Amino acid sequence: MITLALSKGRIFDETLPLLAAAGIAVTEDPETSRKLILGTNQPGVRVVLVRASDVPTYVQHGGADLGVTGKDTLLEHGGEGLYQPLDLKIARCRMSVAVRADFDYATAVRQGSRIRVATKYTQIARRHFADKGVHVDLIKLYGSMELAPLTGLAEAIVDLVSTGSTLRANHLVEVEEIMRISSRLVVNQAALKLKREPIRSIIDAFAGAVDARA
Numbered sequence: 760m761i762t763l764a765l766s767k768g769r770i771f772d773e774t775l776p777l778l779a780a781a782g783i784a785v786t787e788d789p790e791t792s793r794k795l796i797l798g799t800n801q802p803g804v805r806v807v808l809v810r811a812s813d814v815p816t817y818v819q820h821g822g823a824d825l826g827v828t829g830k831d832t833l834l835e836h837g838g839e840g841l842y843q844p845l846d847l848k849i850a851r852c853r854m855s856v857a858v859r860a861d862f863d864y865a866t867a868v869r870q871g872s873r874i875r876v877a878t879k880y881t882q883i884a885r886r887h888f889a890d891k892g893v894h895v896d897l898i899k900l901y902g903s904m905e906l907a908p909l910t911g912l913a914e915a916i917v918d919l920v921s922t923g924s925t926l927r928a929n930h931l932v933e934v935e936e937i938m939r940i941s942s943r944l945v946v947n948q949a950a951l952k953l954k955r956e957p958i959r960s961i962i963d964a965f966a967g968a969v970d971a972r973a
C-alpha cells in the first residue's frame with residue numbers, strides 16, 4: 760500500500776490533476792465526507808488528509824510514504840529525513856513582509872529601530888531579518904496575521920500573499936518579498952527504498968505532468 764498525505768483545500772485540489780497523470784483518481788470528495796482516509800481507483804494507493812502543517816511530519820515518521828506540502832511549511836519544519844524530488848509548481852504564492860499603509864518601514868529599518876513582527880512563519884522570518892541585520896521581536900501567531908498591525912500587536916507581519924486582496928482588505932501594504940513559494944513532493948526515505956517501483960512511477964508521472972504544464 761502506498762499512502763499519500765495531502766491537506767484539504769488548495770493542495771488537495773491542485774494535486775488531483777497530477778494524480779490523474781499517474782492514473783490515480785480519488786474516489787471520495789473530502790469536502791463532503793468526514794473520512795480522513797480516502798480510497799482511490801488503485802487498490803494499492805490511498806490518500807490521508809492531514810493539516811497542511813502536519814504533512815512533513817507524517818511523511819518524516821512514515822505515517823505516509825509521500826506528501827505534498829508548501830515550501831513555506833517545509834522550511835518551517837526543517838525537512839529532516841525527507842527526500843524532496845520535485846517542485847510541483849502548484850499553490851504558488853510569495854512570502855512577504857507587510858505593514859500598515861501609514862507605517863514607514865524603510866525608515867524604521869534604516870534607523871535600526873526594533874520592529875515587532877507577527878507571523879506563523881518564525882523560522883523564515885528570523886532568517887530573513889537576521890540576513891538583513893534588522894532587529895526584530897518575533898510574535899508567533901497561528902492565523903489572521905493581518906490583524907496584528909491593526910491592533911497594535913506588531914508593526915509588521917510575515918505572511919503569504921497571492922492576489923494581495925487580503926492585505927488590501929485590511930489596509931496593509933507589501934513592503935518586501937522574502938521568497939517565491941510553491942508546493943513540493945516529499946517522500947519518506949525508507950519507503951523509497953522499500954517500495955521503490957510504485958513510488959518511482961508516481962514521481963515520474965508527477966514530473967511529466969509538471970513539465971507538460973510549463
Ligand SMILES: Nc1ncnc2c1ncn2[C@@H]1O[C@H](COP(=O)(O)OP(=O)(O)OP(=O)(O)O)[C@@H](O)[C@H]1O
Nearest residue numbers: 768769810811812829830831832850851852919921
Ligand atoms: N493564497 C494562497 N495562494 C496560493 N497558495 C497558497 C495561498 N495560501 C497558502 N498557500 C500555499 O498552500 C499551502 C496550504 O495552505 P492552506 O491554506 O491549505 O493551509 P494552512 O491553513 O496554511 O495550514 P494549517 O491548516 O496547517 O494551518 C501553504 O503552505 C502555501 O504553500
Ligand SMILES: O=P(O)(O)OC[C@H]1O[C@H](OP(=O)(O)OP(=O)(O)O)[C@H](O)[C@@H]1O
Nearest residue numbers: 768905918919920921922923924925926
Ligand atoms: O493575497 P491573497 O490572494 O489574498 O492570499 C493571501 C492569503 O492566503 C492565505 O490565507 P488562506 O489560506 O486563508 O487563503 P484562502 O482564503 O485563499 O484560503 C494567506 O495566509 C493570506 O491570508
